[in-house]
Amino acid sequence: MSARSWCLAALLAALAAGPAAAQVVDEAPFDCCGGDLEHEHPPVEERAPEGEEEEAAEAEPAASEEEPAAEEEDDDGDDRWLAVHSGWVHTVTGPVLRDVTILARDGKIVAIGADVAVPAGAEELDARRFHVYPGLVAHDSSGLVGNPAEDSTDVYGLNLVLGLSAGLTTVGAGGQVVKLTYGTLEGHVVARRQFVSLNWSTAESRRKLRAQLEQVRKHLRAKEAAAQAKARGEEAEEVKPLRGHLEQLAKLLSGELSAQVKANGARELSELAELAIQYGFKVEVLGATEGWTVASLLGRARCSAVIVPRARHGEDPRLERPNGWTIENAARLHEAGVPVTIMSANTGIGTWGLAGHDLFTLSLEAAYAMRGGLDAEAALASITLMPARLLGVDHRVGSIEVGKDCDLVIAPGDLLDYRVLPEWTVVNGRIAYDKDKETLLRHIRPRDLQGENLEIPQLWPRRPGPEPAHPEGS
């Protein structure tokens, strides 16, 4: 029996055992998941994410048939296994799982469960006292990876390591989506990205865009009419294809691409939302500082927002409407159904940014949004699954699920706590960053390898009782 099928057999056993096999955590930090949600979900993640039919097809025969010895064709015997024995698994798409093992084969998660059998020769990571999150995703970045990444990324570079030390595993960089694969180029570039950038900054540009959209709509209608006429067998005039930006706009209106628009003011945003409703295209709004004032409209227009929670924008007291910046922006947008992605003000990263506004503190940006009322679940999703969706790679990253890439951040407490630094970062099933081995941050709350003294020191108020509570950072 191959190692792979052996593991699947174990997975089957875990499934049969049901909720008893994998306990669901009762007390998640900051109440990450609603109480009802936790017990509804099966403890073992079995479903494959969308777009990964291959993996699902591989996993299912062993699970449905009684014989686990179903052989795969691509079993070449030298698979790369990683088993992460985790204390808490924050799946993002499901509940928080307690005391489970995440098993990855060649960089893909193949099993999550309490009784997952680890094949011999697998690399094992003991994170039983740690919290495991999906790798963070930055909507945009500069200087972490090269362009083109496969030809110019410094895979040992300081910026890449800094990104990993901040928990980042996937970043958007120009027209590409790239993983921070330390020391290797295997699986480095995830996807090329296409979107339509719209200029919505001045009255003139807005007027021009409206005119262009109208032109494209007419074109599309003419094209459709011609196609229908042809179908009926009538003669129709040939419609000239569009070129350049107009071609892009046609793709936008036909739903092939989405738009990326910088907009901050209430009026800009509301006009943009109305335009999106009128023409029926999807918009990614960058900025959206006053988004909270028009949140419901943005929600109705199916806009996504990429916001910087700490971007300040003073209130204009002369205006007789709510305006300016608020800490609640992310929370209000989320409540109105706008998918919120959180970014740092600066897209770069550097050692000079240790307490700054760059990607090194992306998790703190999310924490800041949480301070403004965003719930913990949405805050975590805003730096994992939401940006992954915008980048078009949510079938591979952004959550911890069977079939997805094994990109994990392992932290001694709540990742959104200001005291918590990632201990390990896993990219494509490889340990890409180990805080204890990297000289950057290992002196800050050093990890005790014996596992004796892992909790974050409680500063104030001191906890009562002889035993220190589990490290949850609250």
Added chain:
Amino acid sequence: MAGPLRSATPTLAVALALTLLTGAARAEEGADDLVVIRAGAVITVSGEELRPGMVVIRGGKIEAVGARVEIPPQARVIEASDETVMPGLIDLRSRFGLTNYGRSGNHADLDVLPELFFRPGELEPLLEAGFVAVGLVPAGRGVPGRATVIRPLDGPLSEIVVPGAGYLRITLSGLPSDKQTLRAAFAEAKQSIEREEKARKDWEEKQKKAAEAKKRQEAERKKQQEKETEQPKREGAFAQKKQRGAAKPAASEPAKFVPPPVPARARPFVAILKGEEQRGRVLLELGRASDLVHLEDGFGRHEHFAPLLFLDNDEQSDLYLGLERLAKAPLVVLRPRISMEPYTATRRNLPAELVRAGARIAFVPLSDGAEGHAELLEAVAFLVRDGLPRAAALAAVTLHAAEALGLGAELGAIEPGRRADLTFFDGDPLGPSPRVSRVMIEGELRFERGNP
């Protein structure tokens, strides 16, 4: 008018006679030009160090080496009992005496020869520093061209340049343009090979068809001949005419396959892909550990492509991260320097680590000028004191460097059969202040330090 002519003739004659005489003397010497060096120590590099040691040289080649060798009669003895003799130093990659002119892109068909123009005595500092061969490289990025090996002598280029030696220089930095250049070069070579294969196949098919046609014709001719014998002569003339006409195309076919022309700059890469050892020798220059990953994971995987690696190990270098990959390279060329891990104060003796990991290394001087050459051994000695094995250090400046230049069978060690290119030191070459006392090239002393 006749006066000056008459007076000039005897001088000319004398000069002619003199040159003839010296020429004859040299020729006589060359016949059994036997030299024995009696040295305090002989570092053979390929074998043990001998103390004392003797080297027998005949006709510019080493004939014997040993602790005690019988001195043949008529042999000229070089007394060097308080000196150490080792193979001449070799710098395999330098821009000594050349300008900053550089080129980018693929120029695999070019070399450094057009740049060479040395004033008399310009190469003397190399000789004084104990070097017997220097690989001069074209400057620039991408594939700037082939290196040329010279000997630090005075004279016309034809005497200085070592024919056939050298390698193709390729750089691979963090810039994407380098990778694009190299990728394009390999693609071009692959295309050339495919084109040749296709042409060969077509040609072979044509040959086959021609052969078949010939056979058929032969058979027809036989038939016809049979018929002719049966039939009267009247039809014979016409049949003959027909025969001659049909035989023509088969005769005009080329007997030998002529491959389609390969662009000059693609030829070295075709040689690499075909695994032609000598012509496909490549020195690939890397700046940082990441470049090594790009080479292996990115596009460098070609069956016969195993380049010699040159590391630009700076004062701060992360190349130690690529130790495992580097150990697999046929040869790692680097500067004798202790580097810091980037952003730390951690010292790394990369050469020593490489040798411990099983790599073969060669050194080039810290700088390309005269100073760098003069201080090479001092820098190497520093690394030896810091843990680099002595034998590896000595091979790194002689035998391994010679191998990189394609001269591994001729230079770099004191062994019978190799060229007698030797450097004499007035002490241990890896001692505190090694000083070159004499340099011998092909059995002739080309440099001797006067008494201070």
